[in-house]
Amino acid sequence: MKPELHESAKPMLYWLDQHRTWMEDRLLELVSINSGSHNPVGIDRVGEYFAALFADRLEAAVDKFSLDPWQRIDMQGQMVEQALGSLWRIRKRPDAPIQVLLSGHLDTVFGAESGFQKSTYQDKNTLNGPGAADMKGGILVMLSALEALEQHPDHYNVGWTVLLNPDEEVGSPGSAGWFAREAPRHHLGMLYEPALPDGSLAGSRKGSGNFTLSIGGRSAHAGRNPEEGRNAISAAAHAITLLERINGAREGLTLNTGIIAGGTTTNQVPDSCVVKFNVRIRDPEDADWCLTQLENIQLTINQTEGFNASLHGSFGRMPKVLDDAHIKLYSLLKACGQHLQLDLNWHPTGGCCDGNNLSSHGLPNIDTLGVRGGLIHSPGEFICLDSLTERAKLSTLLLIALAHDGLPDSLAKREVQR
Ligand SMILES: [Zn+2]
Numbered sequence: 001m002k003p004e005l006h007e008s009a010k011p012m013l014y015w016l017d018q019h020r021t022w023m024e025d026r027l028l029e030l031v032s033i034n035s036g037s038h039n040p041v042g043i044d045r046v047g048e049y050f051a052a053l054f055a056d057r058l059e060a061a062v063d064k065f066s067l068d069p070w071q072r073i074d075m076q077g078q079m080v081e082q083a084l085g086s087l088w089r090i091r092k093r094p095d096a097p098i099q100v101l102l103s104g105h106l107d108t109v110f111g112a113e114s115g116f117q118k119s120t121y122q123d124k125n126t127l128n129g130p131g132a133a134d135m136k137g138g139i140l141v142m143l144s145a146l147e148a149l150e151q152h153p154d155h156y157n158v159g160w161t162v163l164l165n166p167d168e169e170v171g172s173p174g175s176a177g178w179f180a181r182e183a184p185r186h187h188l189g190m191l192y193e194p195a196l197p198d199g200s201l202a203g204s205r206k207g208s209g210n211f212t213l214s215i216g217g218r219s220a221h222a223g224r225n226p227e228e229g230r231n232a233i234s235a236a237a238h239a240i241t242l243l244e245r246i247n248g249a250r251e252g253l254t255l256n257t258g259i260i261a262g263g264t265t266t267n268q269v270p271d272s273c274v275v276k277f278n279v280r281i282r283d284p285e286d287a288d289w290c291l292t293q294l295e296n297i298q299l300t301i302n303q304t305e306g307f308n309a310s311l312h313g314s315f316g317r318m319p320k321v322l323d324d325a326h327i328k329l330y331s332l333l334k335a336c337g338q339h340l341q342l343d344l345n346w347h348p349t350g351g352c353c354d355g356n357n358l359s360s361h362g363l364p365n366i367d368t369l370g371v372r373g374g375l376i377h378s379p380g381e382f383i384c385l386d387s388l389t390e391r392a393k394l395s396t397l398l399l400i401a402l403a404h405d406g407l408p409d410s411l412a413k414r415e416v417q418r
Pocket of ligand 1: 105134135168193194
């Protein structure tokens with residue numbers, strides 16, 4: 001970043017310093033609204049809160065879309081539908097030369113029934129609260145960075161789309177199609193998952209698939225005629241030992257059997273058992289290999305007299321691999337961070353997010369531009385409040401660098417649908 005550019009950004013950085021209390025006050029209100037992934041009413045309240053802020057403060061076009069229900073297999077092996085909250089799209093300057101897709105999720109992992117609903121100050125700079133870091137604080141960072149960009153004289157070079165989705169914490173089953181459609185219309189993506197407490201970012205990410213193996217057997221009395229029964233739990237146990245062999249069979253591949261349910265009473269041979277498991281892969285090519293192994297296990301059960309097995313699920317998120325375009329983008333962000341005395345680094349992670357979705361549709365992105373925080377997905381979740389302005393400044397400098405200097409080469413080559 002050239003010195004004169006940093007000079008031109010100074011009024012925006014100063015404005016963000018003054019903006020800290022406003023952000024903190026909004027965060028306290030947002031954290032008090034439950035928006036667990038299974039609470040579409042609460043998610044829509046949070047969505048409306050943010051939509052009003054984006055509409056008023058950024059004069060952008062705001063649209064609300066309902067999503068198809070999420071279909072999944074329950075622990076009885078039945079297909080059930082789960083209502084999802086709404087998705088919001090906010091757009092400004094779709095004809096500008098550079099198009100940036102920004103995204104954040106409205107949902108948290110804490111449902112309406114969770115005991116974790118309120119925020120508490122642990123000290124002046126540390127707020128504990130559901131979704132404070134993941135990612136209500138992050139969406140406030142995004143909003144504030146866009147507000148700062150709009151104050152810069154070069155802002156007209158950058159057009160942007162914001163997607164606020166309601167289902168990231170359950171794998172984005174309803175919003176995945178939106179990422180697929182929007183990715184080709186943009187040059188790069190900026191997502192607001194929390195950074196680590198030391199400020200470092202996620203680099204490459206593993207892919208993830210959630211699967212359900214539903215096994216049917218035959219019930220019988222455990223004492224009178226057990227030989228006529230076909231024990232679905234025993235078959236599931238056998239299947240699990242086969243699944244465990246996939247674990248580690250390829251570099252970076254892990255499989256976790258997470259939930260199992262079957263049977264009703266001890267004196268009956270159980271006729272059904274449902275097993276849910278998660279698979280993580282580092283190499284995109286391992287997805288097909290893994291699916292073949294799973295189908296073989298299903299076949300093994302089906303070839304045993306009296307049993308039937310069905311397999312549901314897919315790799316909803318493919319690995320995020322850092323190609324040249326990603327490295328250029330991360331390097332540009334690192335240069336921006338140096339102007340804020342931040343020494344930014346990034347590390348591979350087994351976790352995934354919507355950044356996986358965007359990169360699998362060819363859109364280079366940085367997905368941990370949100371606040372610094374930790375213990376996410378636990379009642380200990382906290383945000384470091386000084387990172388609200390720190391990270392808003394970081395995104396602002398990145399947006400201003402793009403607006404002033406244009407895209408790095410490998411990103412400029414990208415053909416963008418208009
Ligand atoms: Zn998150």
